[in-house]
Amino acid sequence: MREGMDGALLEVRDLRVTFGRRAAWRRAAGRSAEFVAVDGVSLSVAPDEIVGLVGESGSGKTTVARAIVGLVRPDSGAVLLDGGPLGPVGRRTTAQQRAAQMVFQDPRSSLSPRMTVAAIIDEAWRTHPSAAPPGDRTVALHRLLDDVGLDPSVARHRADELSGGQCQRVSIARALAVRPRLLVCDEAVSALDVSVQAQILRLLVDLRERHHLAMLFISHDLGVVHQIADRIAVMRRGVVVEEGRTTEVLGSPRHEYTRSLLDAALELSGAGSQDGEGTGGA
Amino acid sequence: MSRTRTPADAAPGGPIVEVEGLLEVDGLVVDLPVAGGAVRVVDRVSFDIPPATTVGLIGESGSGKTMTANAVIGLLPDGAATGGELRWRGENLLQASPARRRRLRGHEIAMIFQDPLGALNPTQTIGRQVGEILRRAGRPRAEVRRRVLELLERAGVPEPATRMRNYPHEFSGGMRQRAMIALALAGSPALLLADEPTTALDVTVQARILRLLRSIQQDQGLAMLLVSHDLRVVAHVAHQVVVMYAGRVAERGPTAAVLAGPAHPYTRALVDSVPAVRTRTALAHPLPGTPATPSNRPAGCAFHPRCPLARERCRTEEPQVRTVAPGRWAACHFAEELLQR
Numbered sequence: 001m002r003e004g005m006d007g008a009l010l011e012v013r014d015l016r017v018t019f020g021r022r023a024a025w026r027r028a029a030g031r032s033a034e035f036v037a038v039d040g041v042s043l044s045v046a047p048d049e050i051v052g053l054v055g056e057s058g059s060g061k062t063t064v065a066r067a068i069v070g071l072v073r074p075d076s077g078a079v080l081l082d083g084g085p086l087g088p089v090g091r092r093t094t095a096q097q098r099a100a101q102m103v104f105q106d107p108r109s110s111l112s113p114r115m116t117v118a119a120i121i122d123e124a125w126r127t128h129p130s131a132a133p134p135g136d137r138t139v140a141l142h143r144l145l146d147d148v149g150l151d152p153s154v155a156r157h158r159a160d161e162l163s164g165g166q167c168q169r170v171s172i173a174r175a176l177a178v179r180p181r182l183l184v185c186d187e188a189v190s191a192l193d194v195s196v197q198a199q200i201l202r203l204l205v206d207l208r209e210r211h212h213l214a215m216l217f218i219s220h221d222l223g224v225v226h227q228i229a230d231r232i233a234v235m236r237r238g239v240v241v242e243e244g245r246t247t248e249v250l251g252s253p254r255h256e257y258t259r260s261l262l263d264a265a266l267e268l269s270g271a272g273s274q275d276g277e278g279t280g281g282a
Numbered sequence: 283m284s285r286t287r288t289p290a291d292a293a294p295g296g297p298i299v300e301v302e303g304l305l306e307v308d309g310l311v312v313d314l315p316v317a318g319g320a321v322r323v324v325d326r327v328s329f330d331i332p333p334a335t336t337v338g339l340i341g342e343s344g345s346g347k348t349m350t351a352n353a354v355i356g357l358l359p360d361g362a363a364t365g366g367e368l369r370w371r372g373e374n375l376l377q378a379s380p381a382r383r384r385r386l387r388g389h390e391i392a393m394i395f396q397d398p399l400g401a402l403n404p405t406q407t408i409g410r411q412v413g414e415i416l417r418r419a420g421r422p423r424a425e426v427r428r429r430v431l432e433l434l435e436r437a438g439v440p441e442p443a444t445r446m447r448n449y450p451h452e453f454s455g456g457m458r459q460r461a462m463i464a465l466a467l468a469g470s471p472a473l474l475l476a477d478e479p480t481t482a483l484d485v486t487v488q489a490r491i492l493r494l495l496r497s498i499q500q501d502q503g504l505a506m507l508l509v510s511h512d513l514r515v516v517a518h519v520a521h522q523v524v525v526m527y528a529g530r531v532a533e534r535g536p537t538a539a540v541l542a543g544p545a546h547p548y549t550r551a552l553v554d555s556v557p558a559v560r561t562r563t564a565l566a567h568p569l570p571g572t573p574a575t576p577s578n579r580p581a582g583c584a585f586h587p588r589c590p591l592a593r594e595r596c597r598t599e600e601p602q603v604r605t606v607a608p609g610r611w612a613a614c615h616f617a618e619e620l621l622q623r
Contacts, residue, residue, distance in 0.1 A: 056484040163572040164343070193342035194511060195588075198555045198568035205565065220485060223557030227565055247562055264489040265559040266514035268541065 008044040008083075009214050010068065010100070010182055015041045015077035017063050037063040039238035040077070045182060050208060050215045052229030052246060054222060054261070059235040061218045065184045068216065069102045081182075098128050101175035105187035107167030113160035117145070117170050120159065124177040131178040147210075148173045149203055165196035172203065182214045183207075189224065201228055222265050226250050234258045303330035304505050305354065305473060309366030312349050312358060316577070320363065323349045323576045325529040327366075328603065329522075331473065336499055336506040338520030338537060340513060340552070344575035346529035351475050351509045355393045356383040388415050392466035396478035398458035402450040408434070408461045409446030415469045429468070437464040438494055456487035463494065467502075474499075477509045492519055513556055517541055525549050528574040528584040531603050535610035545612035545621050547589050583614070591616055 017038040038060040045051045053061050066072045068079055070089030079086045086096055104110040111120060121141055125132035133140035142152040148169040159167060168188065175183055185204065189197040205228055207213055219225050225232060226246055233243040234257065242255040253259045312324035324346040331337050341347040352358050354368060356375065368375040370390070375383065395401040403411055413430040421429070434442035437460040450458055459479060466474055476495065480488035496519050499506050510516050516523055517537060524534040525546065533546035544550040557563040569588045574580055580587050586596040595615055606617040614620070 056486065165572050193573055194513070194552055194555055195342060195569045196572060198566045199570075202565055202568055221557075222485075223559045223563070226559060226562050227557045250560060260486060262559060264486040266489070266492075266512075266518055267559055268514050268517055268553065268556045269558065 007046055009047045009049075009081065010045040010216070011078075011080040011083070012041060012043050012064065012068065013078045013080065015064065015067055015079065016075045017060075017067055017072055018075050036238055038067070038074075041235070041238070041240050042077075043233050043240060043243065045214045045216055047181070047214050048208065048212050049231065050205075050217055050229045052225035052232040053216060053218045053235060054220065054225055054232060055235035056220070056261075058237075060238040061235055062186055064235070065102065065186050065216065065218055068182075068184055069100050070097070071102075094128060094130055098131055098178040099180055100182045100184060101178060101180040102184045102186065103168070103171050103175055103188045106191045107164060107171045108159070110171055111159040111167055111174075114158060116156055116158055117150075117162075117173075118155040120170060120174055121155075121177050124174050128178045144173050144177060147176065147207070149199070163196075164192050165199060168192060168196075168200055169203070172200075172207070176207070176211070180213070182216065184216045184218070186218045187220065188217070190219065190221065197224070204228065222250060222261060234261070303369070304333045304371065305331040305507075306367070306369040307331075307350070307354070308369060310350065310353060310368060311365035312346070312353055313363040313365075314349075314359065315361040315363075321577045323529050324353065325576070327524075327526070327529075327531050329524045329531065329534055331505050331507060333472070333505055334499075334503040335522065336496075336508055336520045338516030338523040339507060339509045339526065340511070340516050340523060341526035342511060342573040344528060344573055345526040346576065347509050347526050348477055349529075350526070351393070351477050351507060354473075354507065355391055355475055356387060357393075388469040388471070390469075390471055391473045391475065392469060392471040393475040393477065394459070394462045394466050394479050396481050398455070398462040399450060401462060402458065402465075404450055407447050407449055408439075408453065412446070412461065412465045412468055414465075430464075433464040433467055434461070436467070436498070437461065438490070439464065455483055456491060459483065459487075459491055460494070463491075463498070467498070471504070473505045473507065475507045475509070478511070479508070480515060481510070481512070488515075495519060513541070513552055525552070528579050529576040530584060531611070531613060532585065533610075533612040533614075534603075535607075535612075539610065543621055543623075545606045545610055545617040546585075546614045547591050547616075547620065548585050550620065551588075551590075591620070 015038050019035045019037055041064055053064065055061050063072060067074050070086065070092055073088045081096060081099055086092055089097065118141060121144060141155055145152055145154060150166065150169050154166065159170065189200050192200060201224065204215065208215060217225065217229055229246045231244065232246040232249050233240045236257045242249055242253065242258045249258060250262065253262055307327055307329050310324055310327045311322060313320040314323050327350055329337065339347045339350060353364060364376050409430050412433055413426045416426045416429055430446055431442045434446060439445050439457060439460050453461060480491050483491060492515065498504060508516060508520055520537045523537045523540050525532045527548050532548045533540060533544065540549060541553055544553055551569045555566045571588045574584045582598045583596040583601050586592040589596065601613045601615045603611050603613045606612045607621060
C-alpha cells in the first residue's frame with residue numbers, strides 16, 4: 001500500500017463502491033445481490049493538474065466522480081484531500097465540501113429552470129457562507145460571470161432562457177462561486193453543440209491557469225481528453241487498466257483495452273477512404 | 283462494381299458524371315407554427331441523393347437537419363407547412379396523398395433513429411416487429427420466419443433464432459440498433475434514413491454499427507441519408523456531405539474534398555474543432571457565440587456574427603448556394619478565397 005502521494009491535492013485510494021445490497025427484490029429475482037461499480041480504484045490529482053478519466057459506459061467513471069464529491073458512500077477505500085480523508089457529504093467540513101465541485105453533463109437539467117442566474121449563484125453562497133463575498137454581492141456576481149465569459153445582463157435571466165453553452169458557463173460559475181480547488185467535470189462538454197464545445201474547453205483550460213484549479217475530466221471522447229489532460233486513467237469494469245501521461249498512454253497504449261478504444265475512435269483525417277477501417281492498432 | 287459513378291469516385295476537379303437522383307430535394311421549405319406566426323426551420327434546402335450513395339447531413343442544434351429528414355420520410359409535426367419539391371424517382375412527395383406516403387414508408391424509404399428503445403415496441407418480440415411489414419404483405423409464415431432470421435443475421439444479431447424471441451429490453455443498446463436496422467431493411471427499401479444512429483452508443487459499438495451500415499449500403503446498393511452532428515461519423519460513411527446552418531445549406535459536395543478544403547467558414551470551423559485521437563491537437567480557436575436558430579436568424583448571411591471572414595456585405599446580402607468548384611456548392615460570398623488557401 002503506498003502512502004499519500006507527495007503534493008497530491010486529491011488522492012483516491014483503493015476505492016470500492018457496490019450497489020444494490022439492500023435491494024431485496026434482486027435477491028428474490030435470483031440475481032446477484034451486489035453490483036461492483038468500482039473495484040479498487042486508485043488515482044491522484046496534483047494541484048493545477050488536469051487528469052482525464054476515460055472508459056465506456058458502465059466502466060465506473062461517474063461513480064468515482066460521485067464518490068469524490070461525496071454523493072455515494074464507498075464500501076471501502078478512501079478519498080483524501082491534502083492527505084486528509086473525506087467522508088460522505090454529510091460528514092465533510094464546510095471547507096472540504098467547498099474544495100471539490102462538480103460540473104455535470106447536461107446543464108439544462110442540472111440547473112433549476114425557473115431560477116434566475118443571480119439566484120442560482122446566490123444559493124451557492126448561502127449554502128457556503130464562508131465562500132460568500134464580504135461586500136456587494138452584485139459586484140462579485142458580475143465578476144464571477146465575467147470570469148466564465150458571460151455578460152452581466154445574463155444575471156437577470158432564468159436558466160430556461162439561456163442556450164446550452166450559456167447554461168454550462170452558469171454551471172461552472174456556480175461551482176467557482178465557492179472557490180473550489182478541484183473541479184470534477186463529468187462529460188461536461190458532451191451534450192454541447194460542436195462549435196460550443198471548443199469554447200467551454202478553452203474556458204476550462206483558462207480557469208485552470210487563472211485560479212490554479214485542478215480538474216478530473218471525465219469523458220468518452222479520447223480526442224478531447226488528449227487535448228486538455230496532463231495525465232489519463234483508463235477504466236474498464238470498475239478497474240483502472242492503464243494510467244500515465246496522456247501523450248504516452250494515447251500515443252503508445254500498453255493495455256489491450258486502451259488499444260481497442262483507440263481503434264474504435266474515429267479520426268477525421270484519412271477517413272475519406274471508403275475501404276479502410278481506420279489506421280489500426282499499434 | 284456498380285456502373286453508377288458517384289462524385290466520391292471521381293477525382294477532385296475531374297468530370298462529374300450526371301447521375302439521376304433517386305431523391306431530389308429541391309428548394310425544400312418547412313414552416314413550423316409558433317405563437318403568433320411561423321418559423322422557417324428549413325429554408326430553401328436543395329441536394330440530391332443518387333442511387334447507392336450515402337449523403338451525410340451535418341449540423342448543430344437548430345440547423346434543420348432532422349426536420350429535413352422528417353420531411354423526406356413524411357413525419358413532420360402537425361401544422362407544418364411545406365414548400366419546394368421532394369422528388370422521389372420524379373414524383374413530388376409533398377403533393378402525394380397520405381396513403382401514398384404510408385405505402386412508400388417502410389417499402390421504399392425506411393428510417394432508423396437515435397434511440398431504438400423508443401422506436402421499438404416494448405410489448406412485442408424483436409422477431410414479430412422485424413417481420414411485421416412482411417406479414418402485412420400477406421407472406422406465408424414460414425417465409426416470414428426465414429426472412430426475419432436472414433435480416434437479423436445480416437444486421438449482425440448473433441443466434442437470431444433465439445434472439446428473435448426476445449423483447450427489446452432484453453437487448454443491449456448496440457443490439458437494439460441492429461434489430462432496428464433489420465426492421466428497416468425488411469421492406470427492401472431503396473433509401474435508408476439514419477438519424478444520429480450511433481450517438482447514444484459507446485465508441486466501440488459505434489464503430490461496429492457504422493461498419494455494418496457501410497457494408498449494407500455497399501452490398502445492397504442502398505442509398506442512405508445519414509443525419510449527424512458528428513463530422514467524424516459522416517467522414518467515415520458518407521460519399522457526399524451537406525452542411526446545414528440555421529435551416530439553410532452552408533455547403534455541399536464530395537465528403538473527402540469538403541473536409542480537406544472547406545468552401546464555407548462554418549465548415550472550416552467544424553473541421554478545425556475535431557481533435558485527433560492518437561496525437562495531441564492544440565485546442566481550436568473557438569467560434570464566438572452560439573449557433574443561430576431559425577427563430578432568431580441574423581440578416582444577410584446567417585453565419586456572419588460568428589464568422590472570422592465576415593465583411594460589410596455579409597451583414598446585408600444573403601449569399602445564395604452556388605457552384606464554387608466542380609461538384610462543390612457553397613453559400614459564402616468569399617468561398618473562392620477559402621478554397622485557395
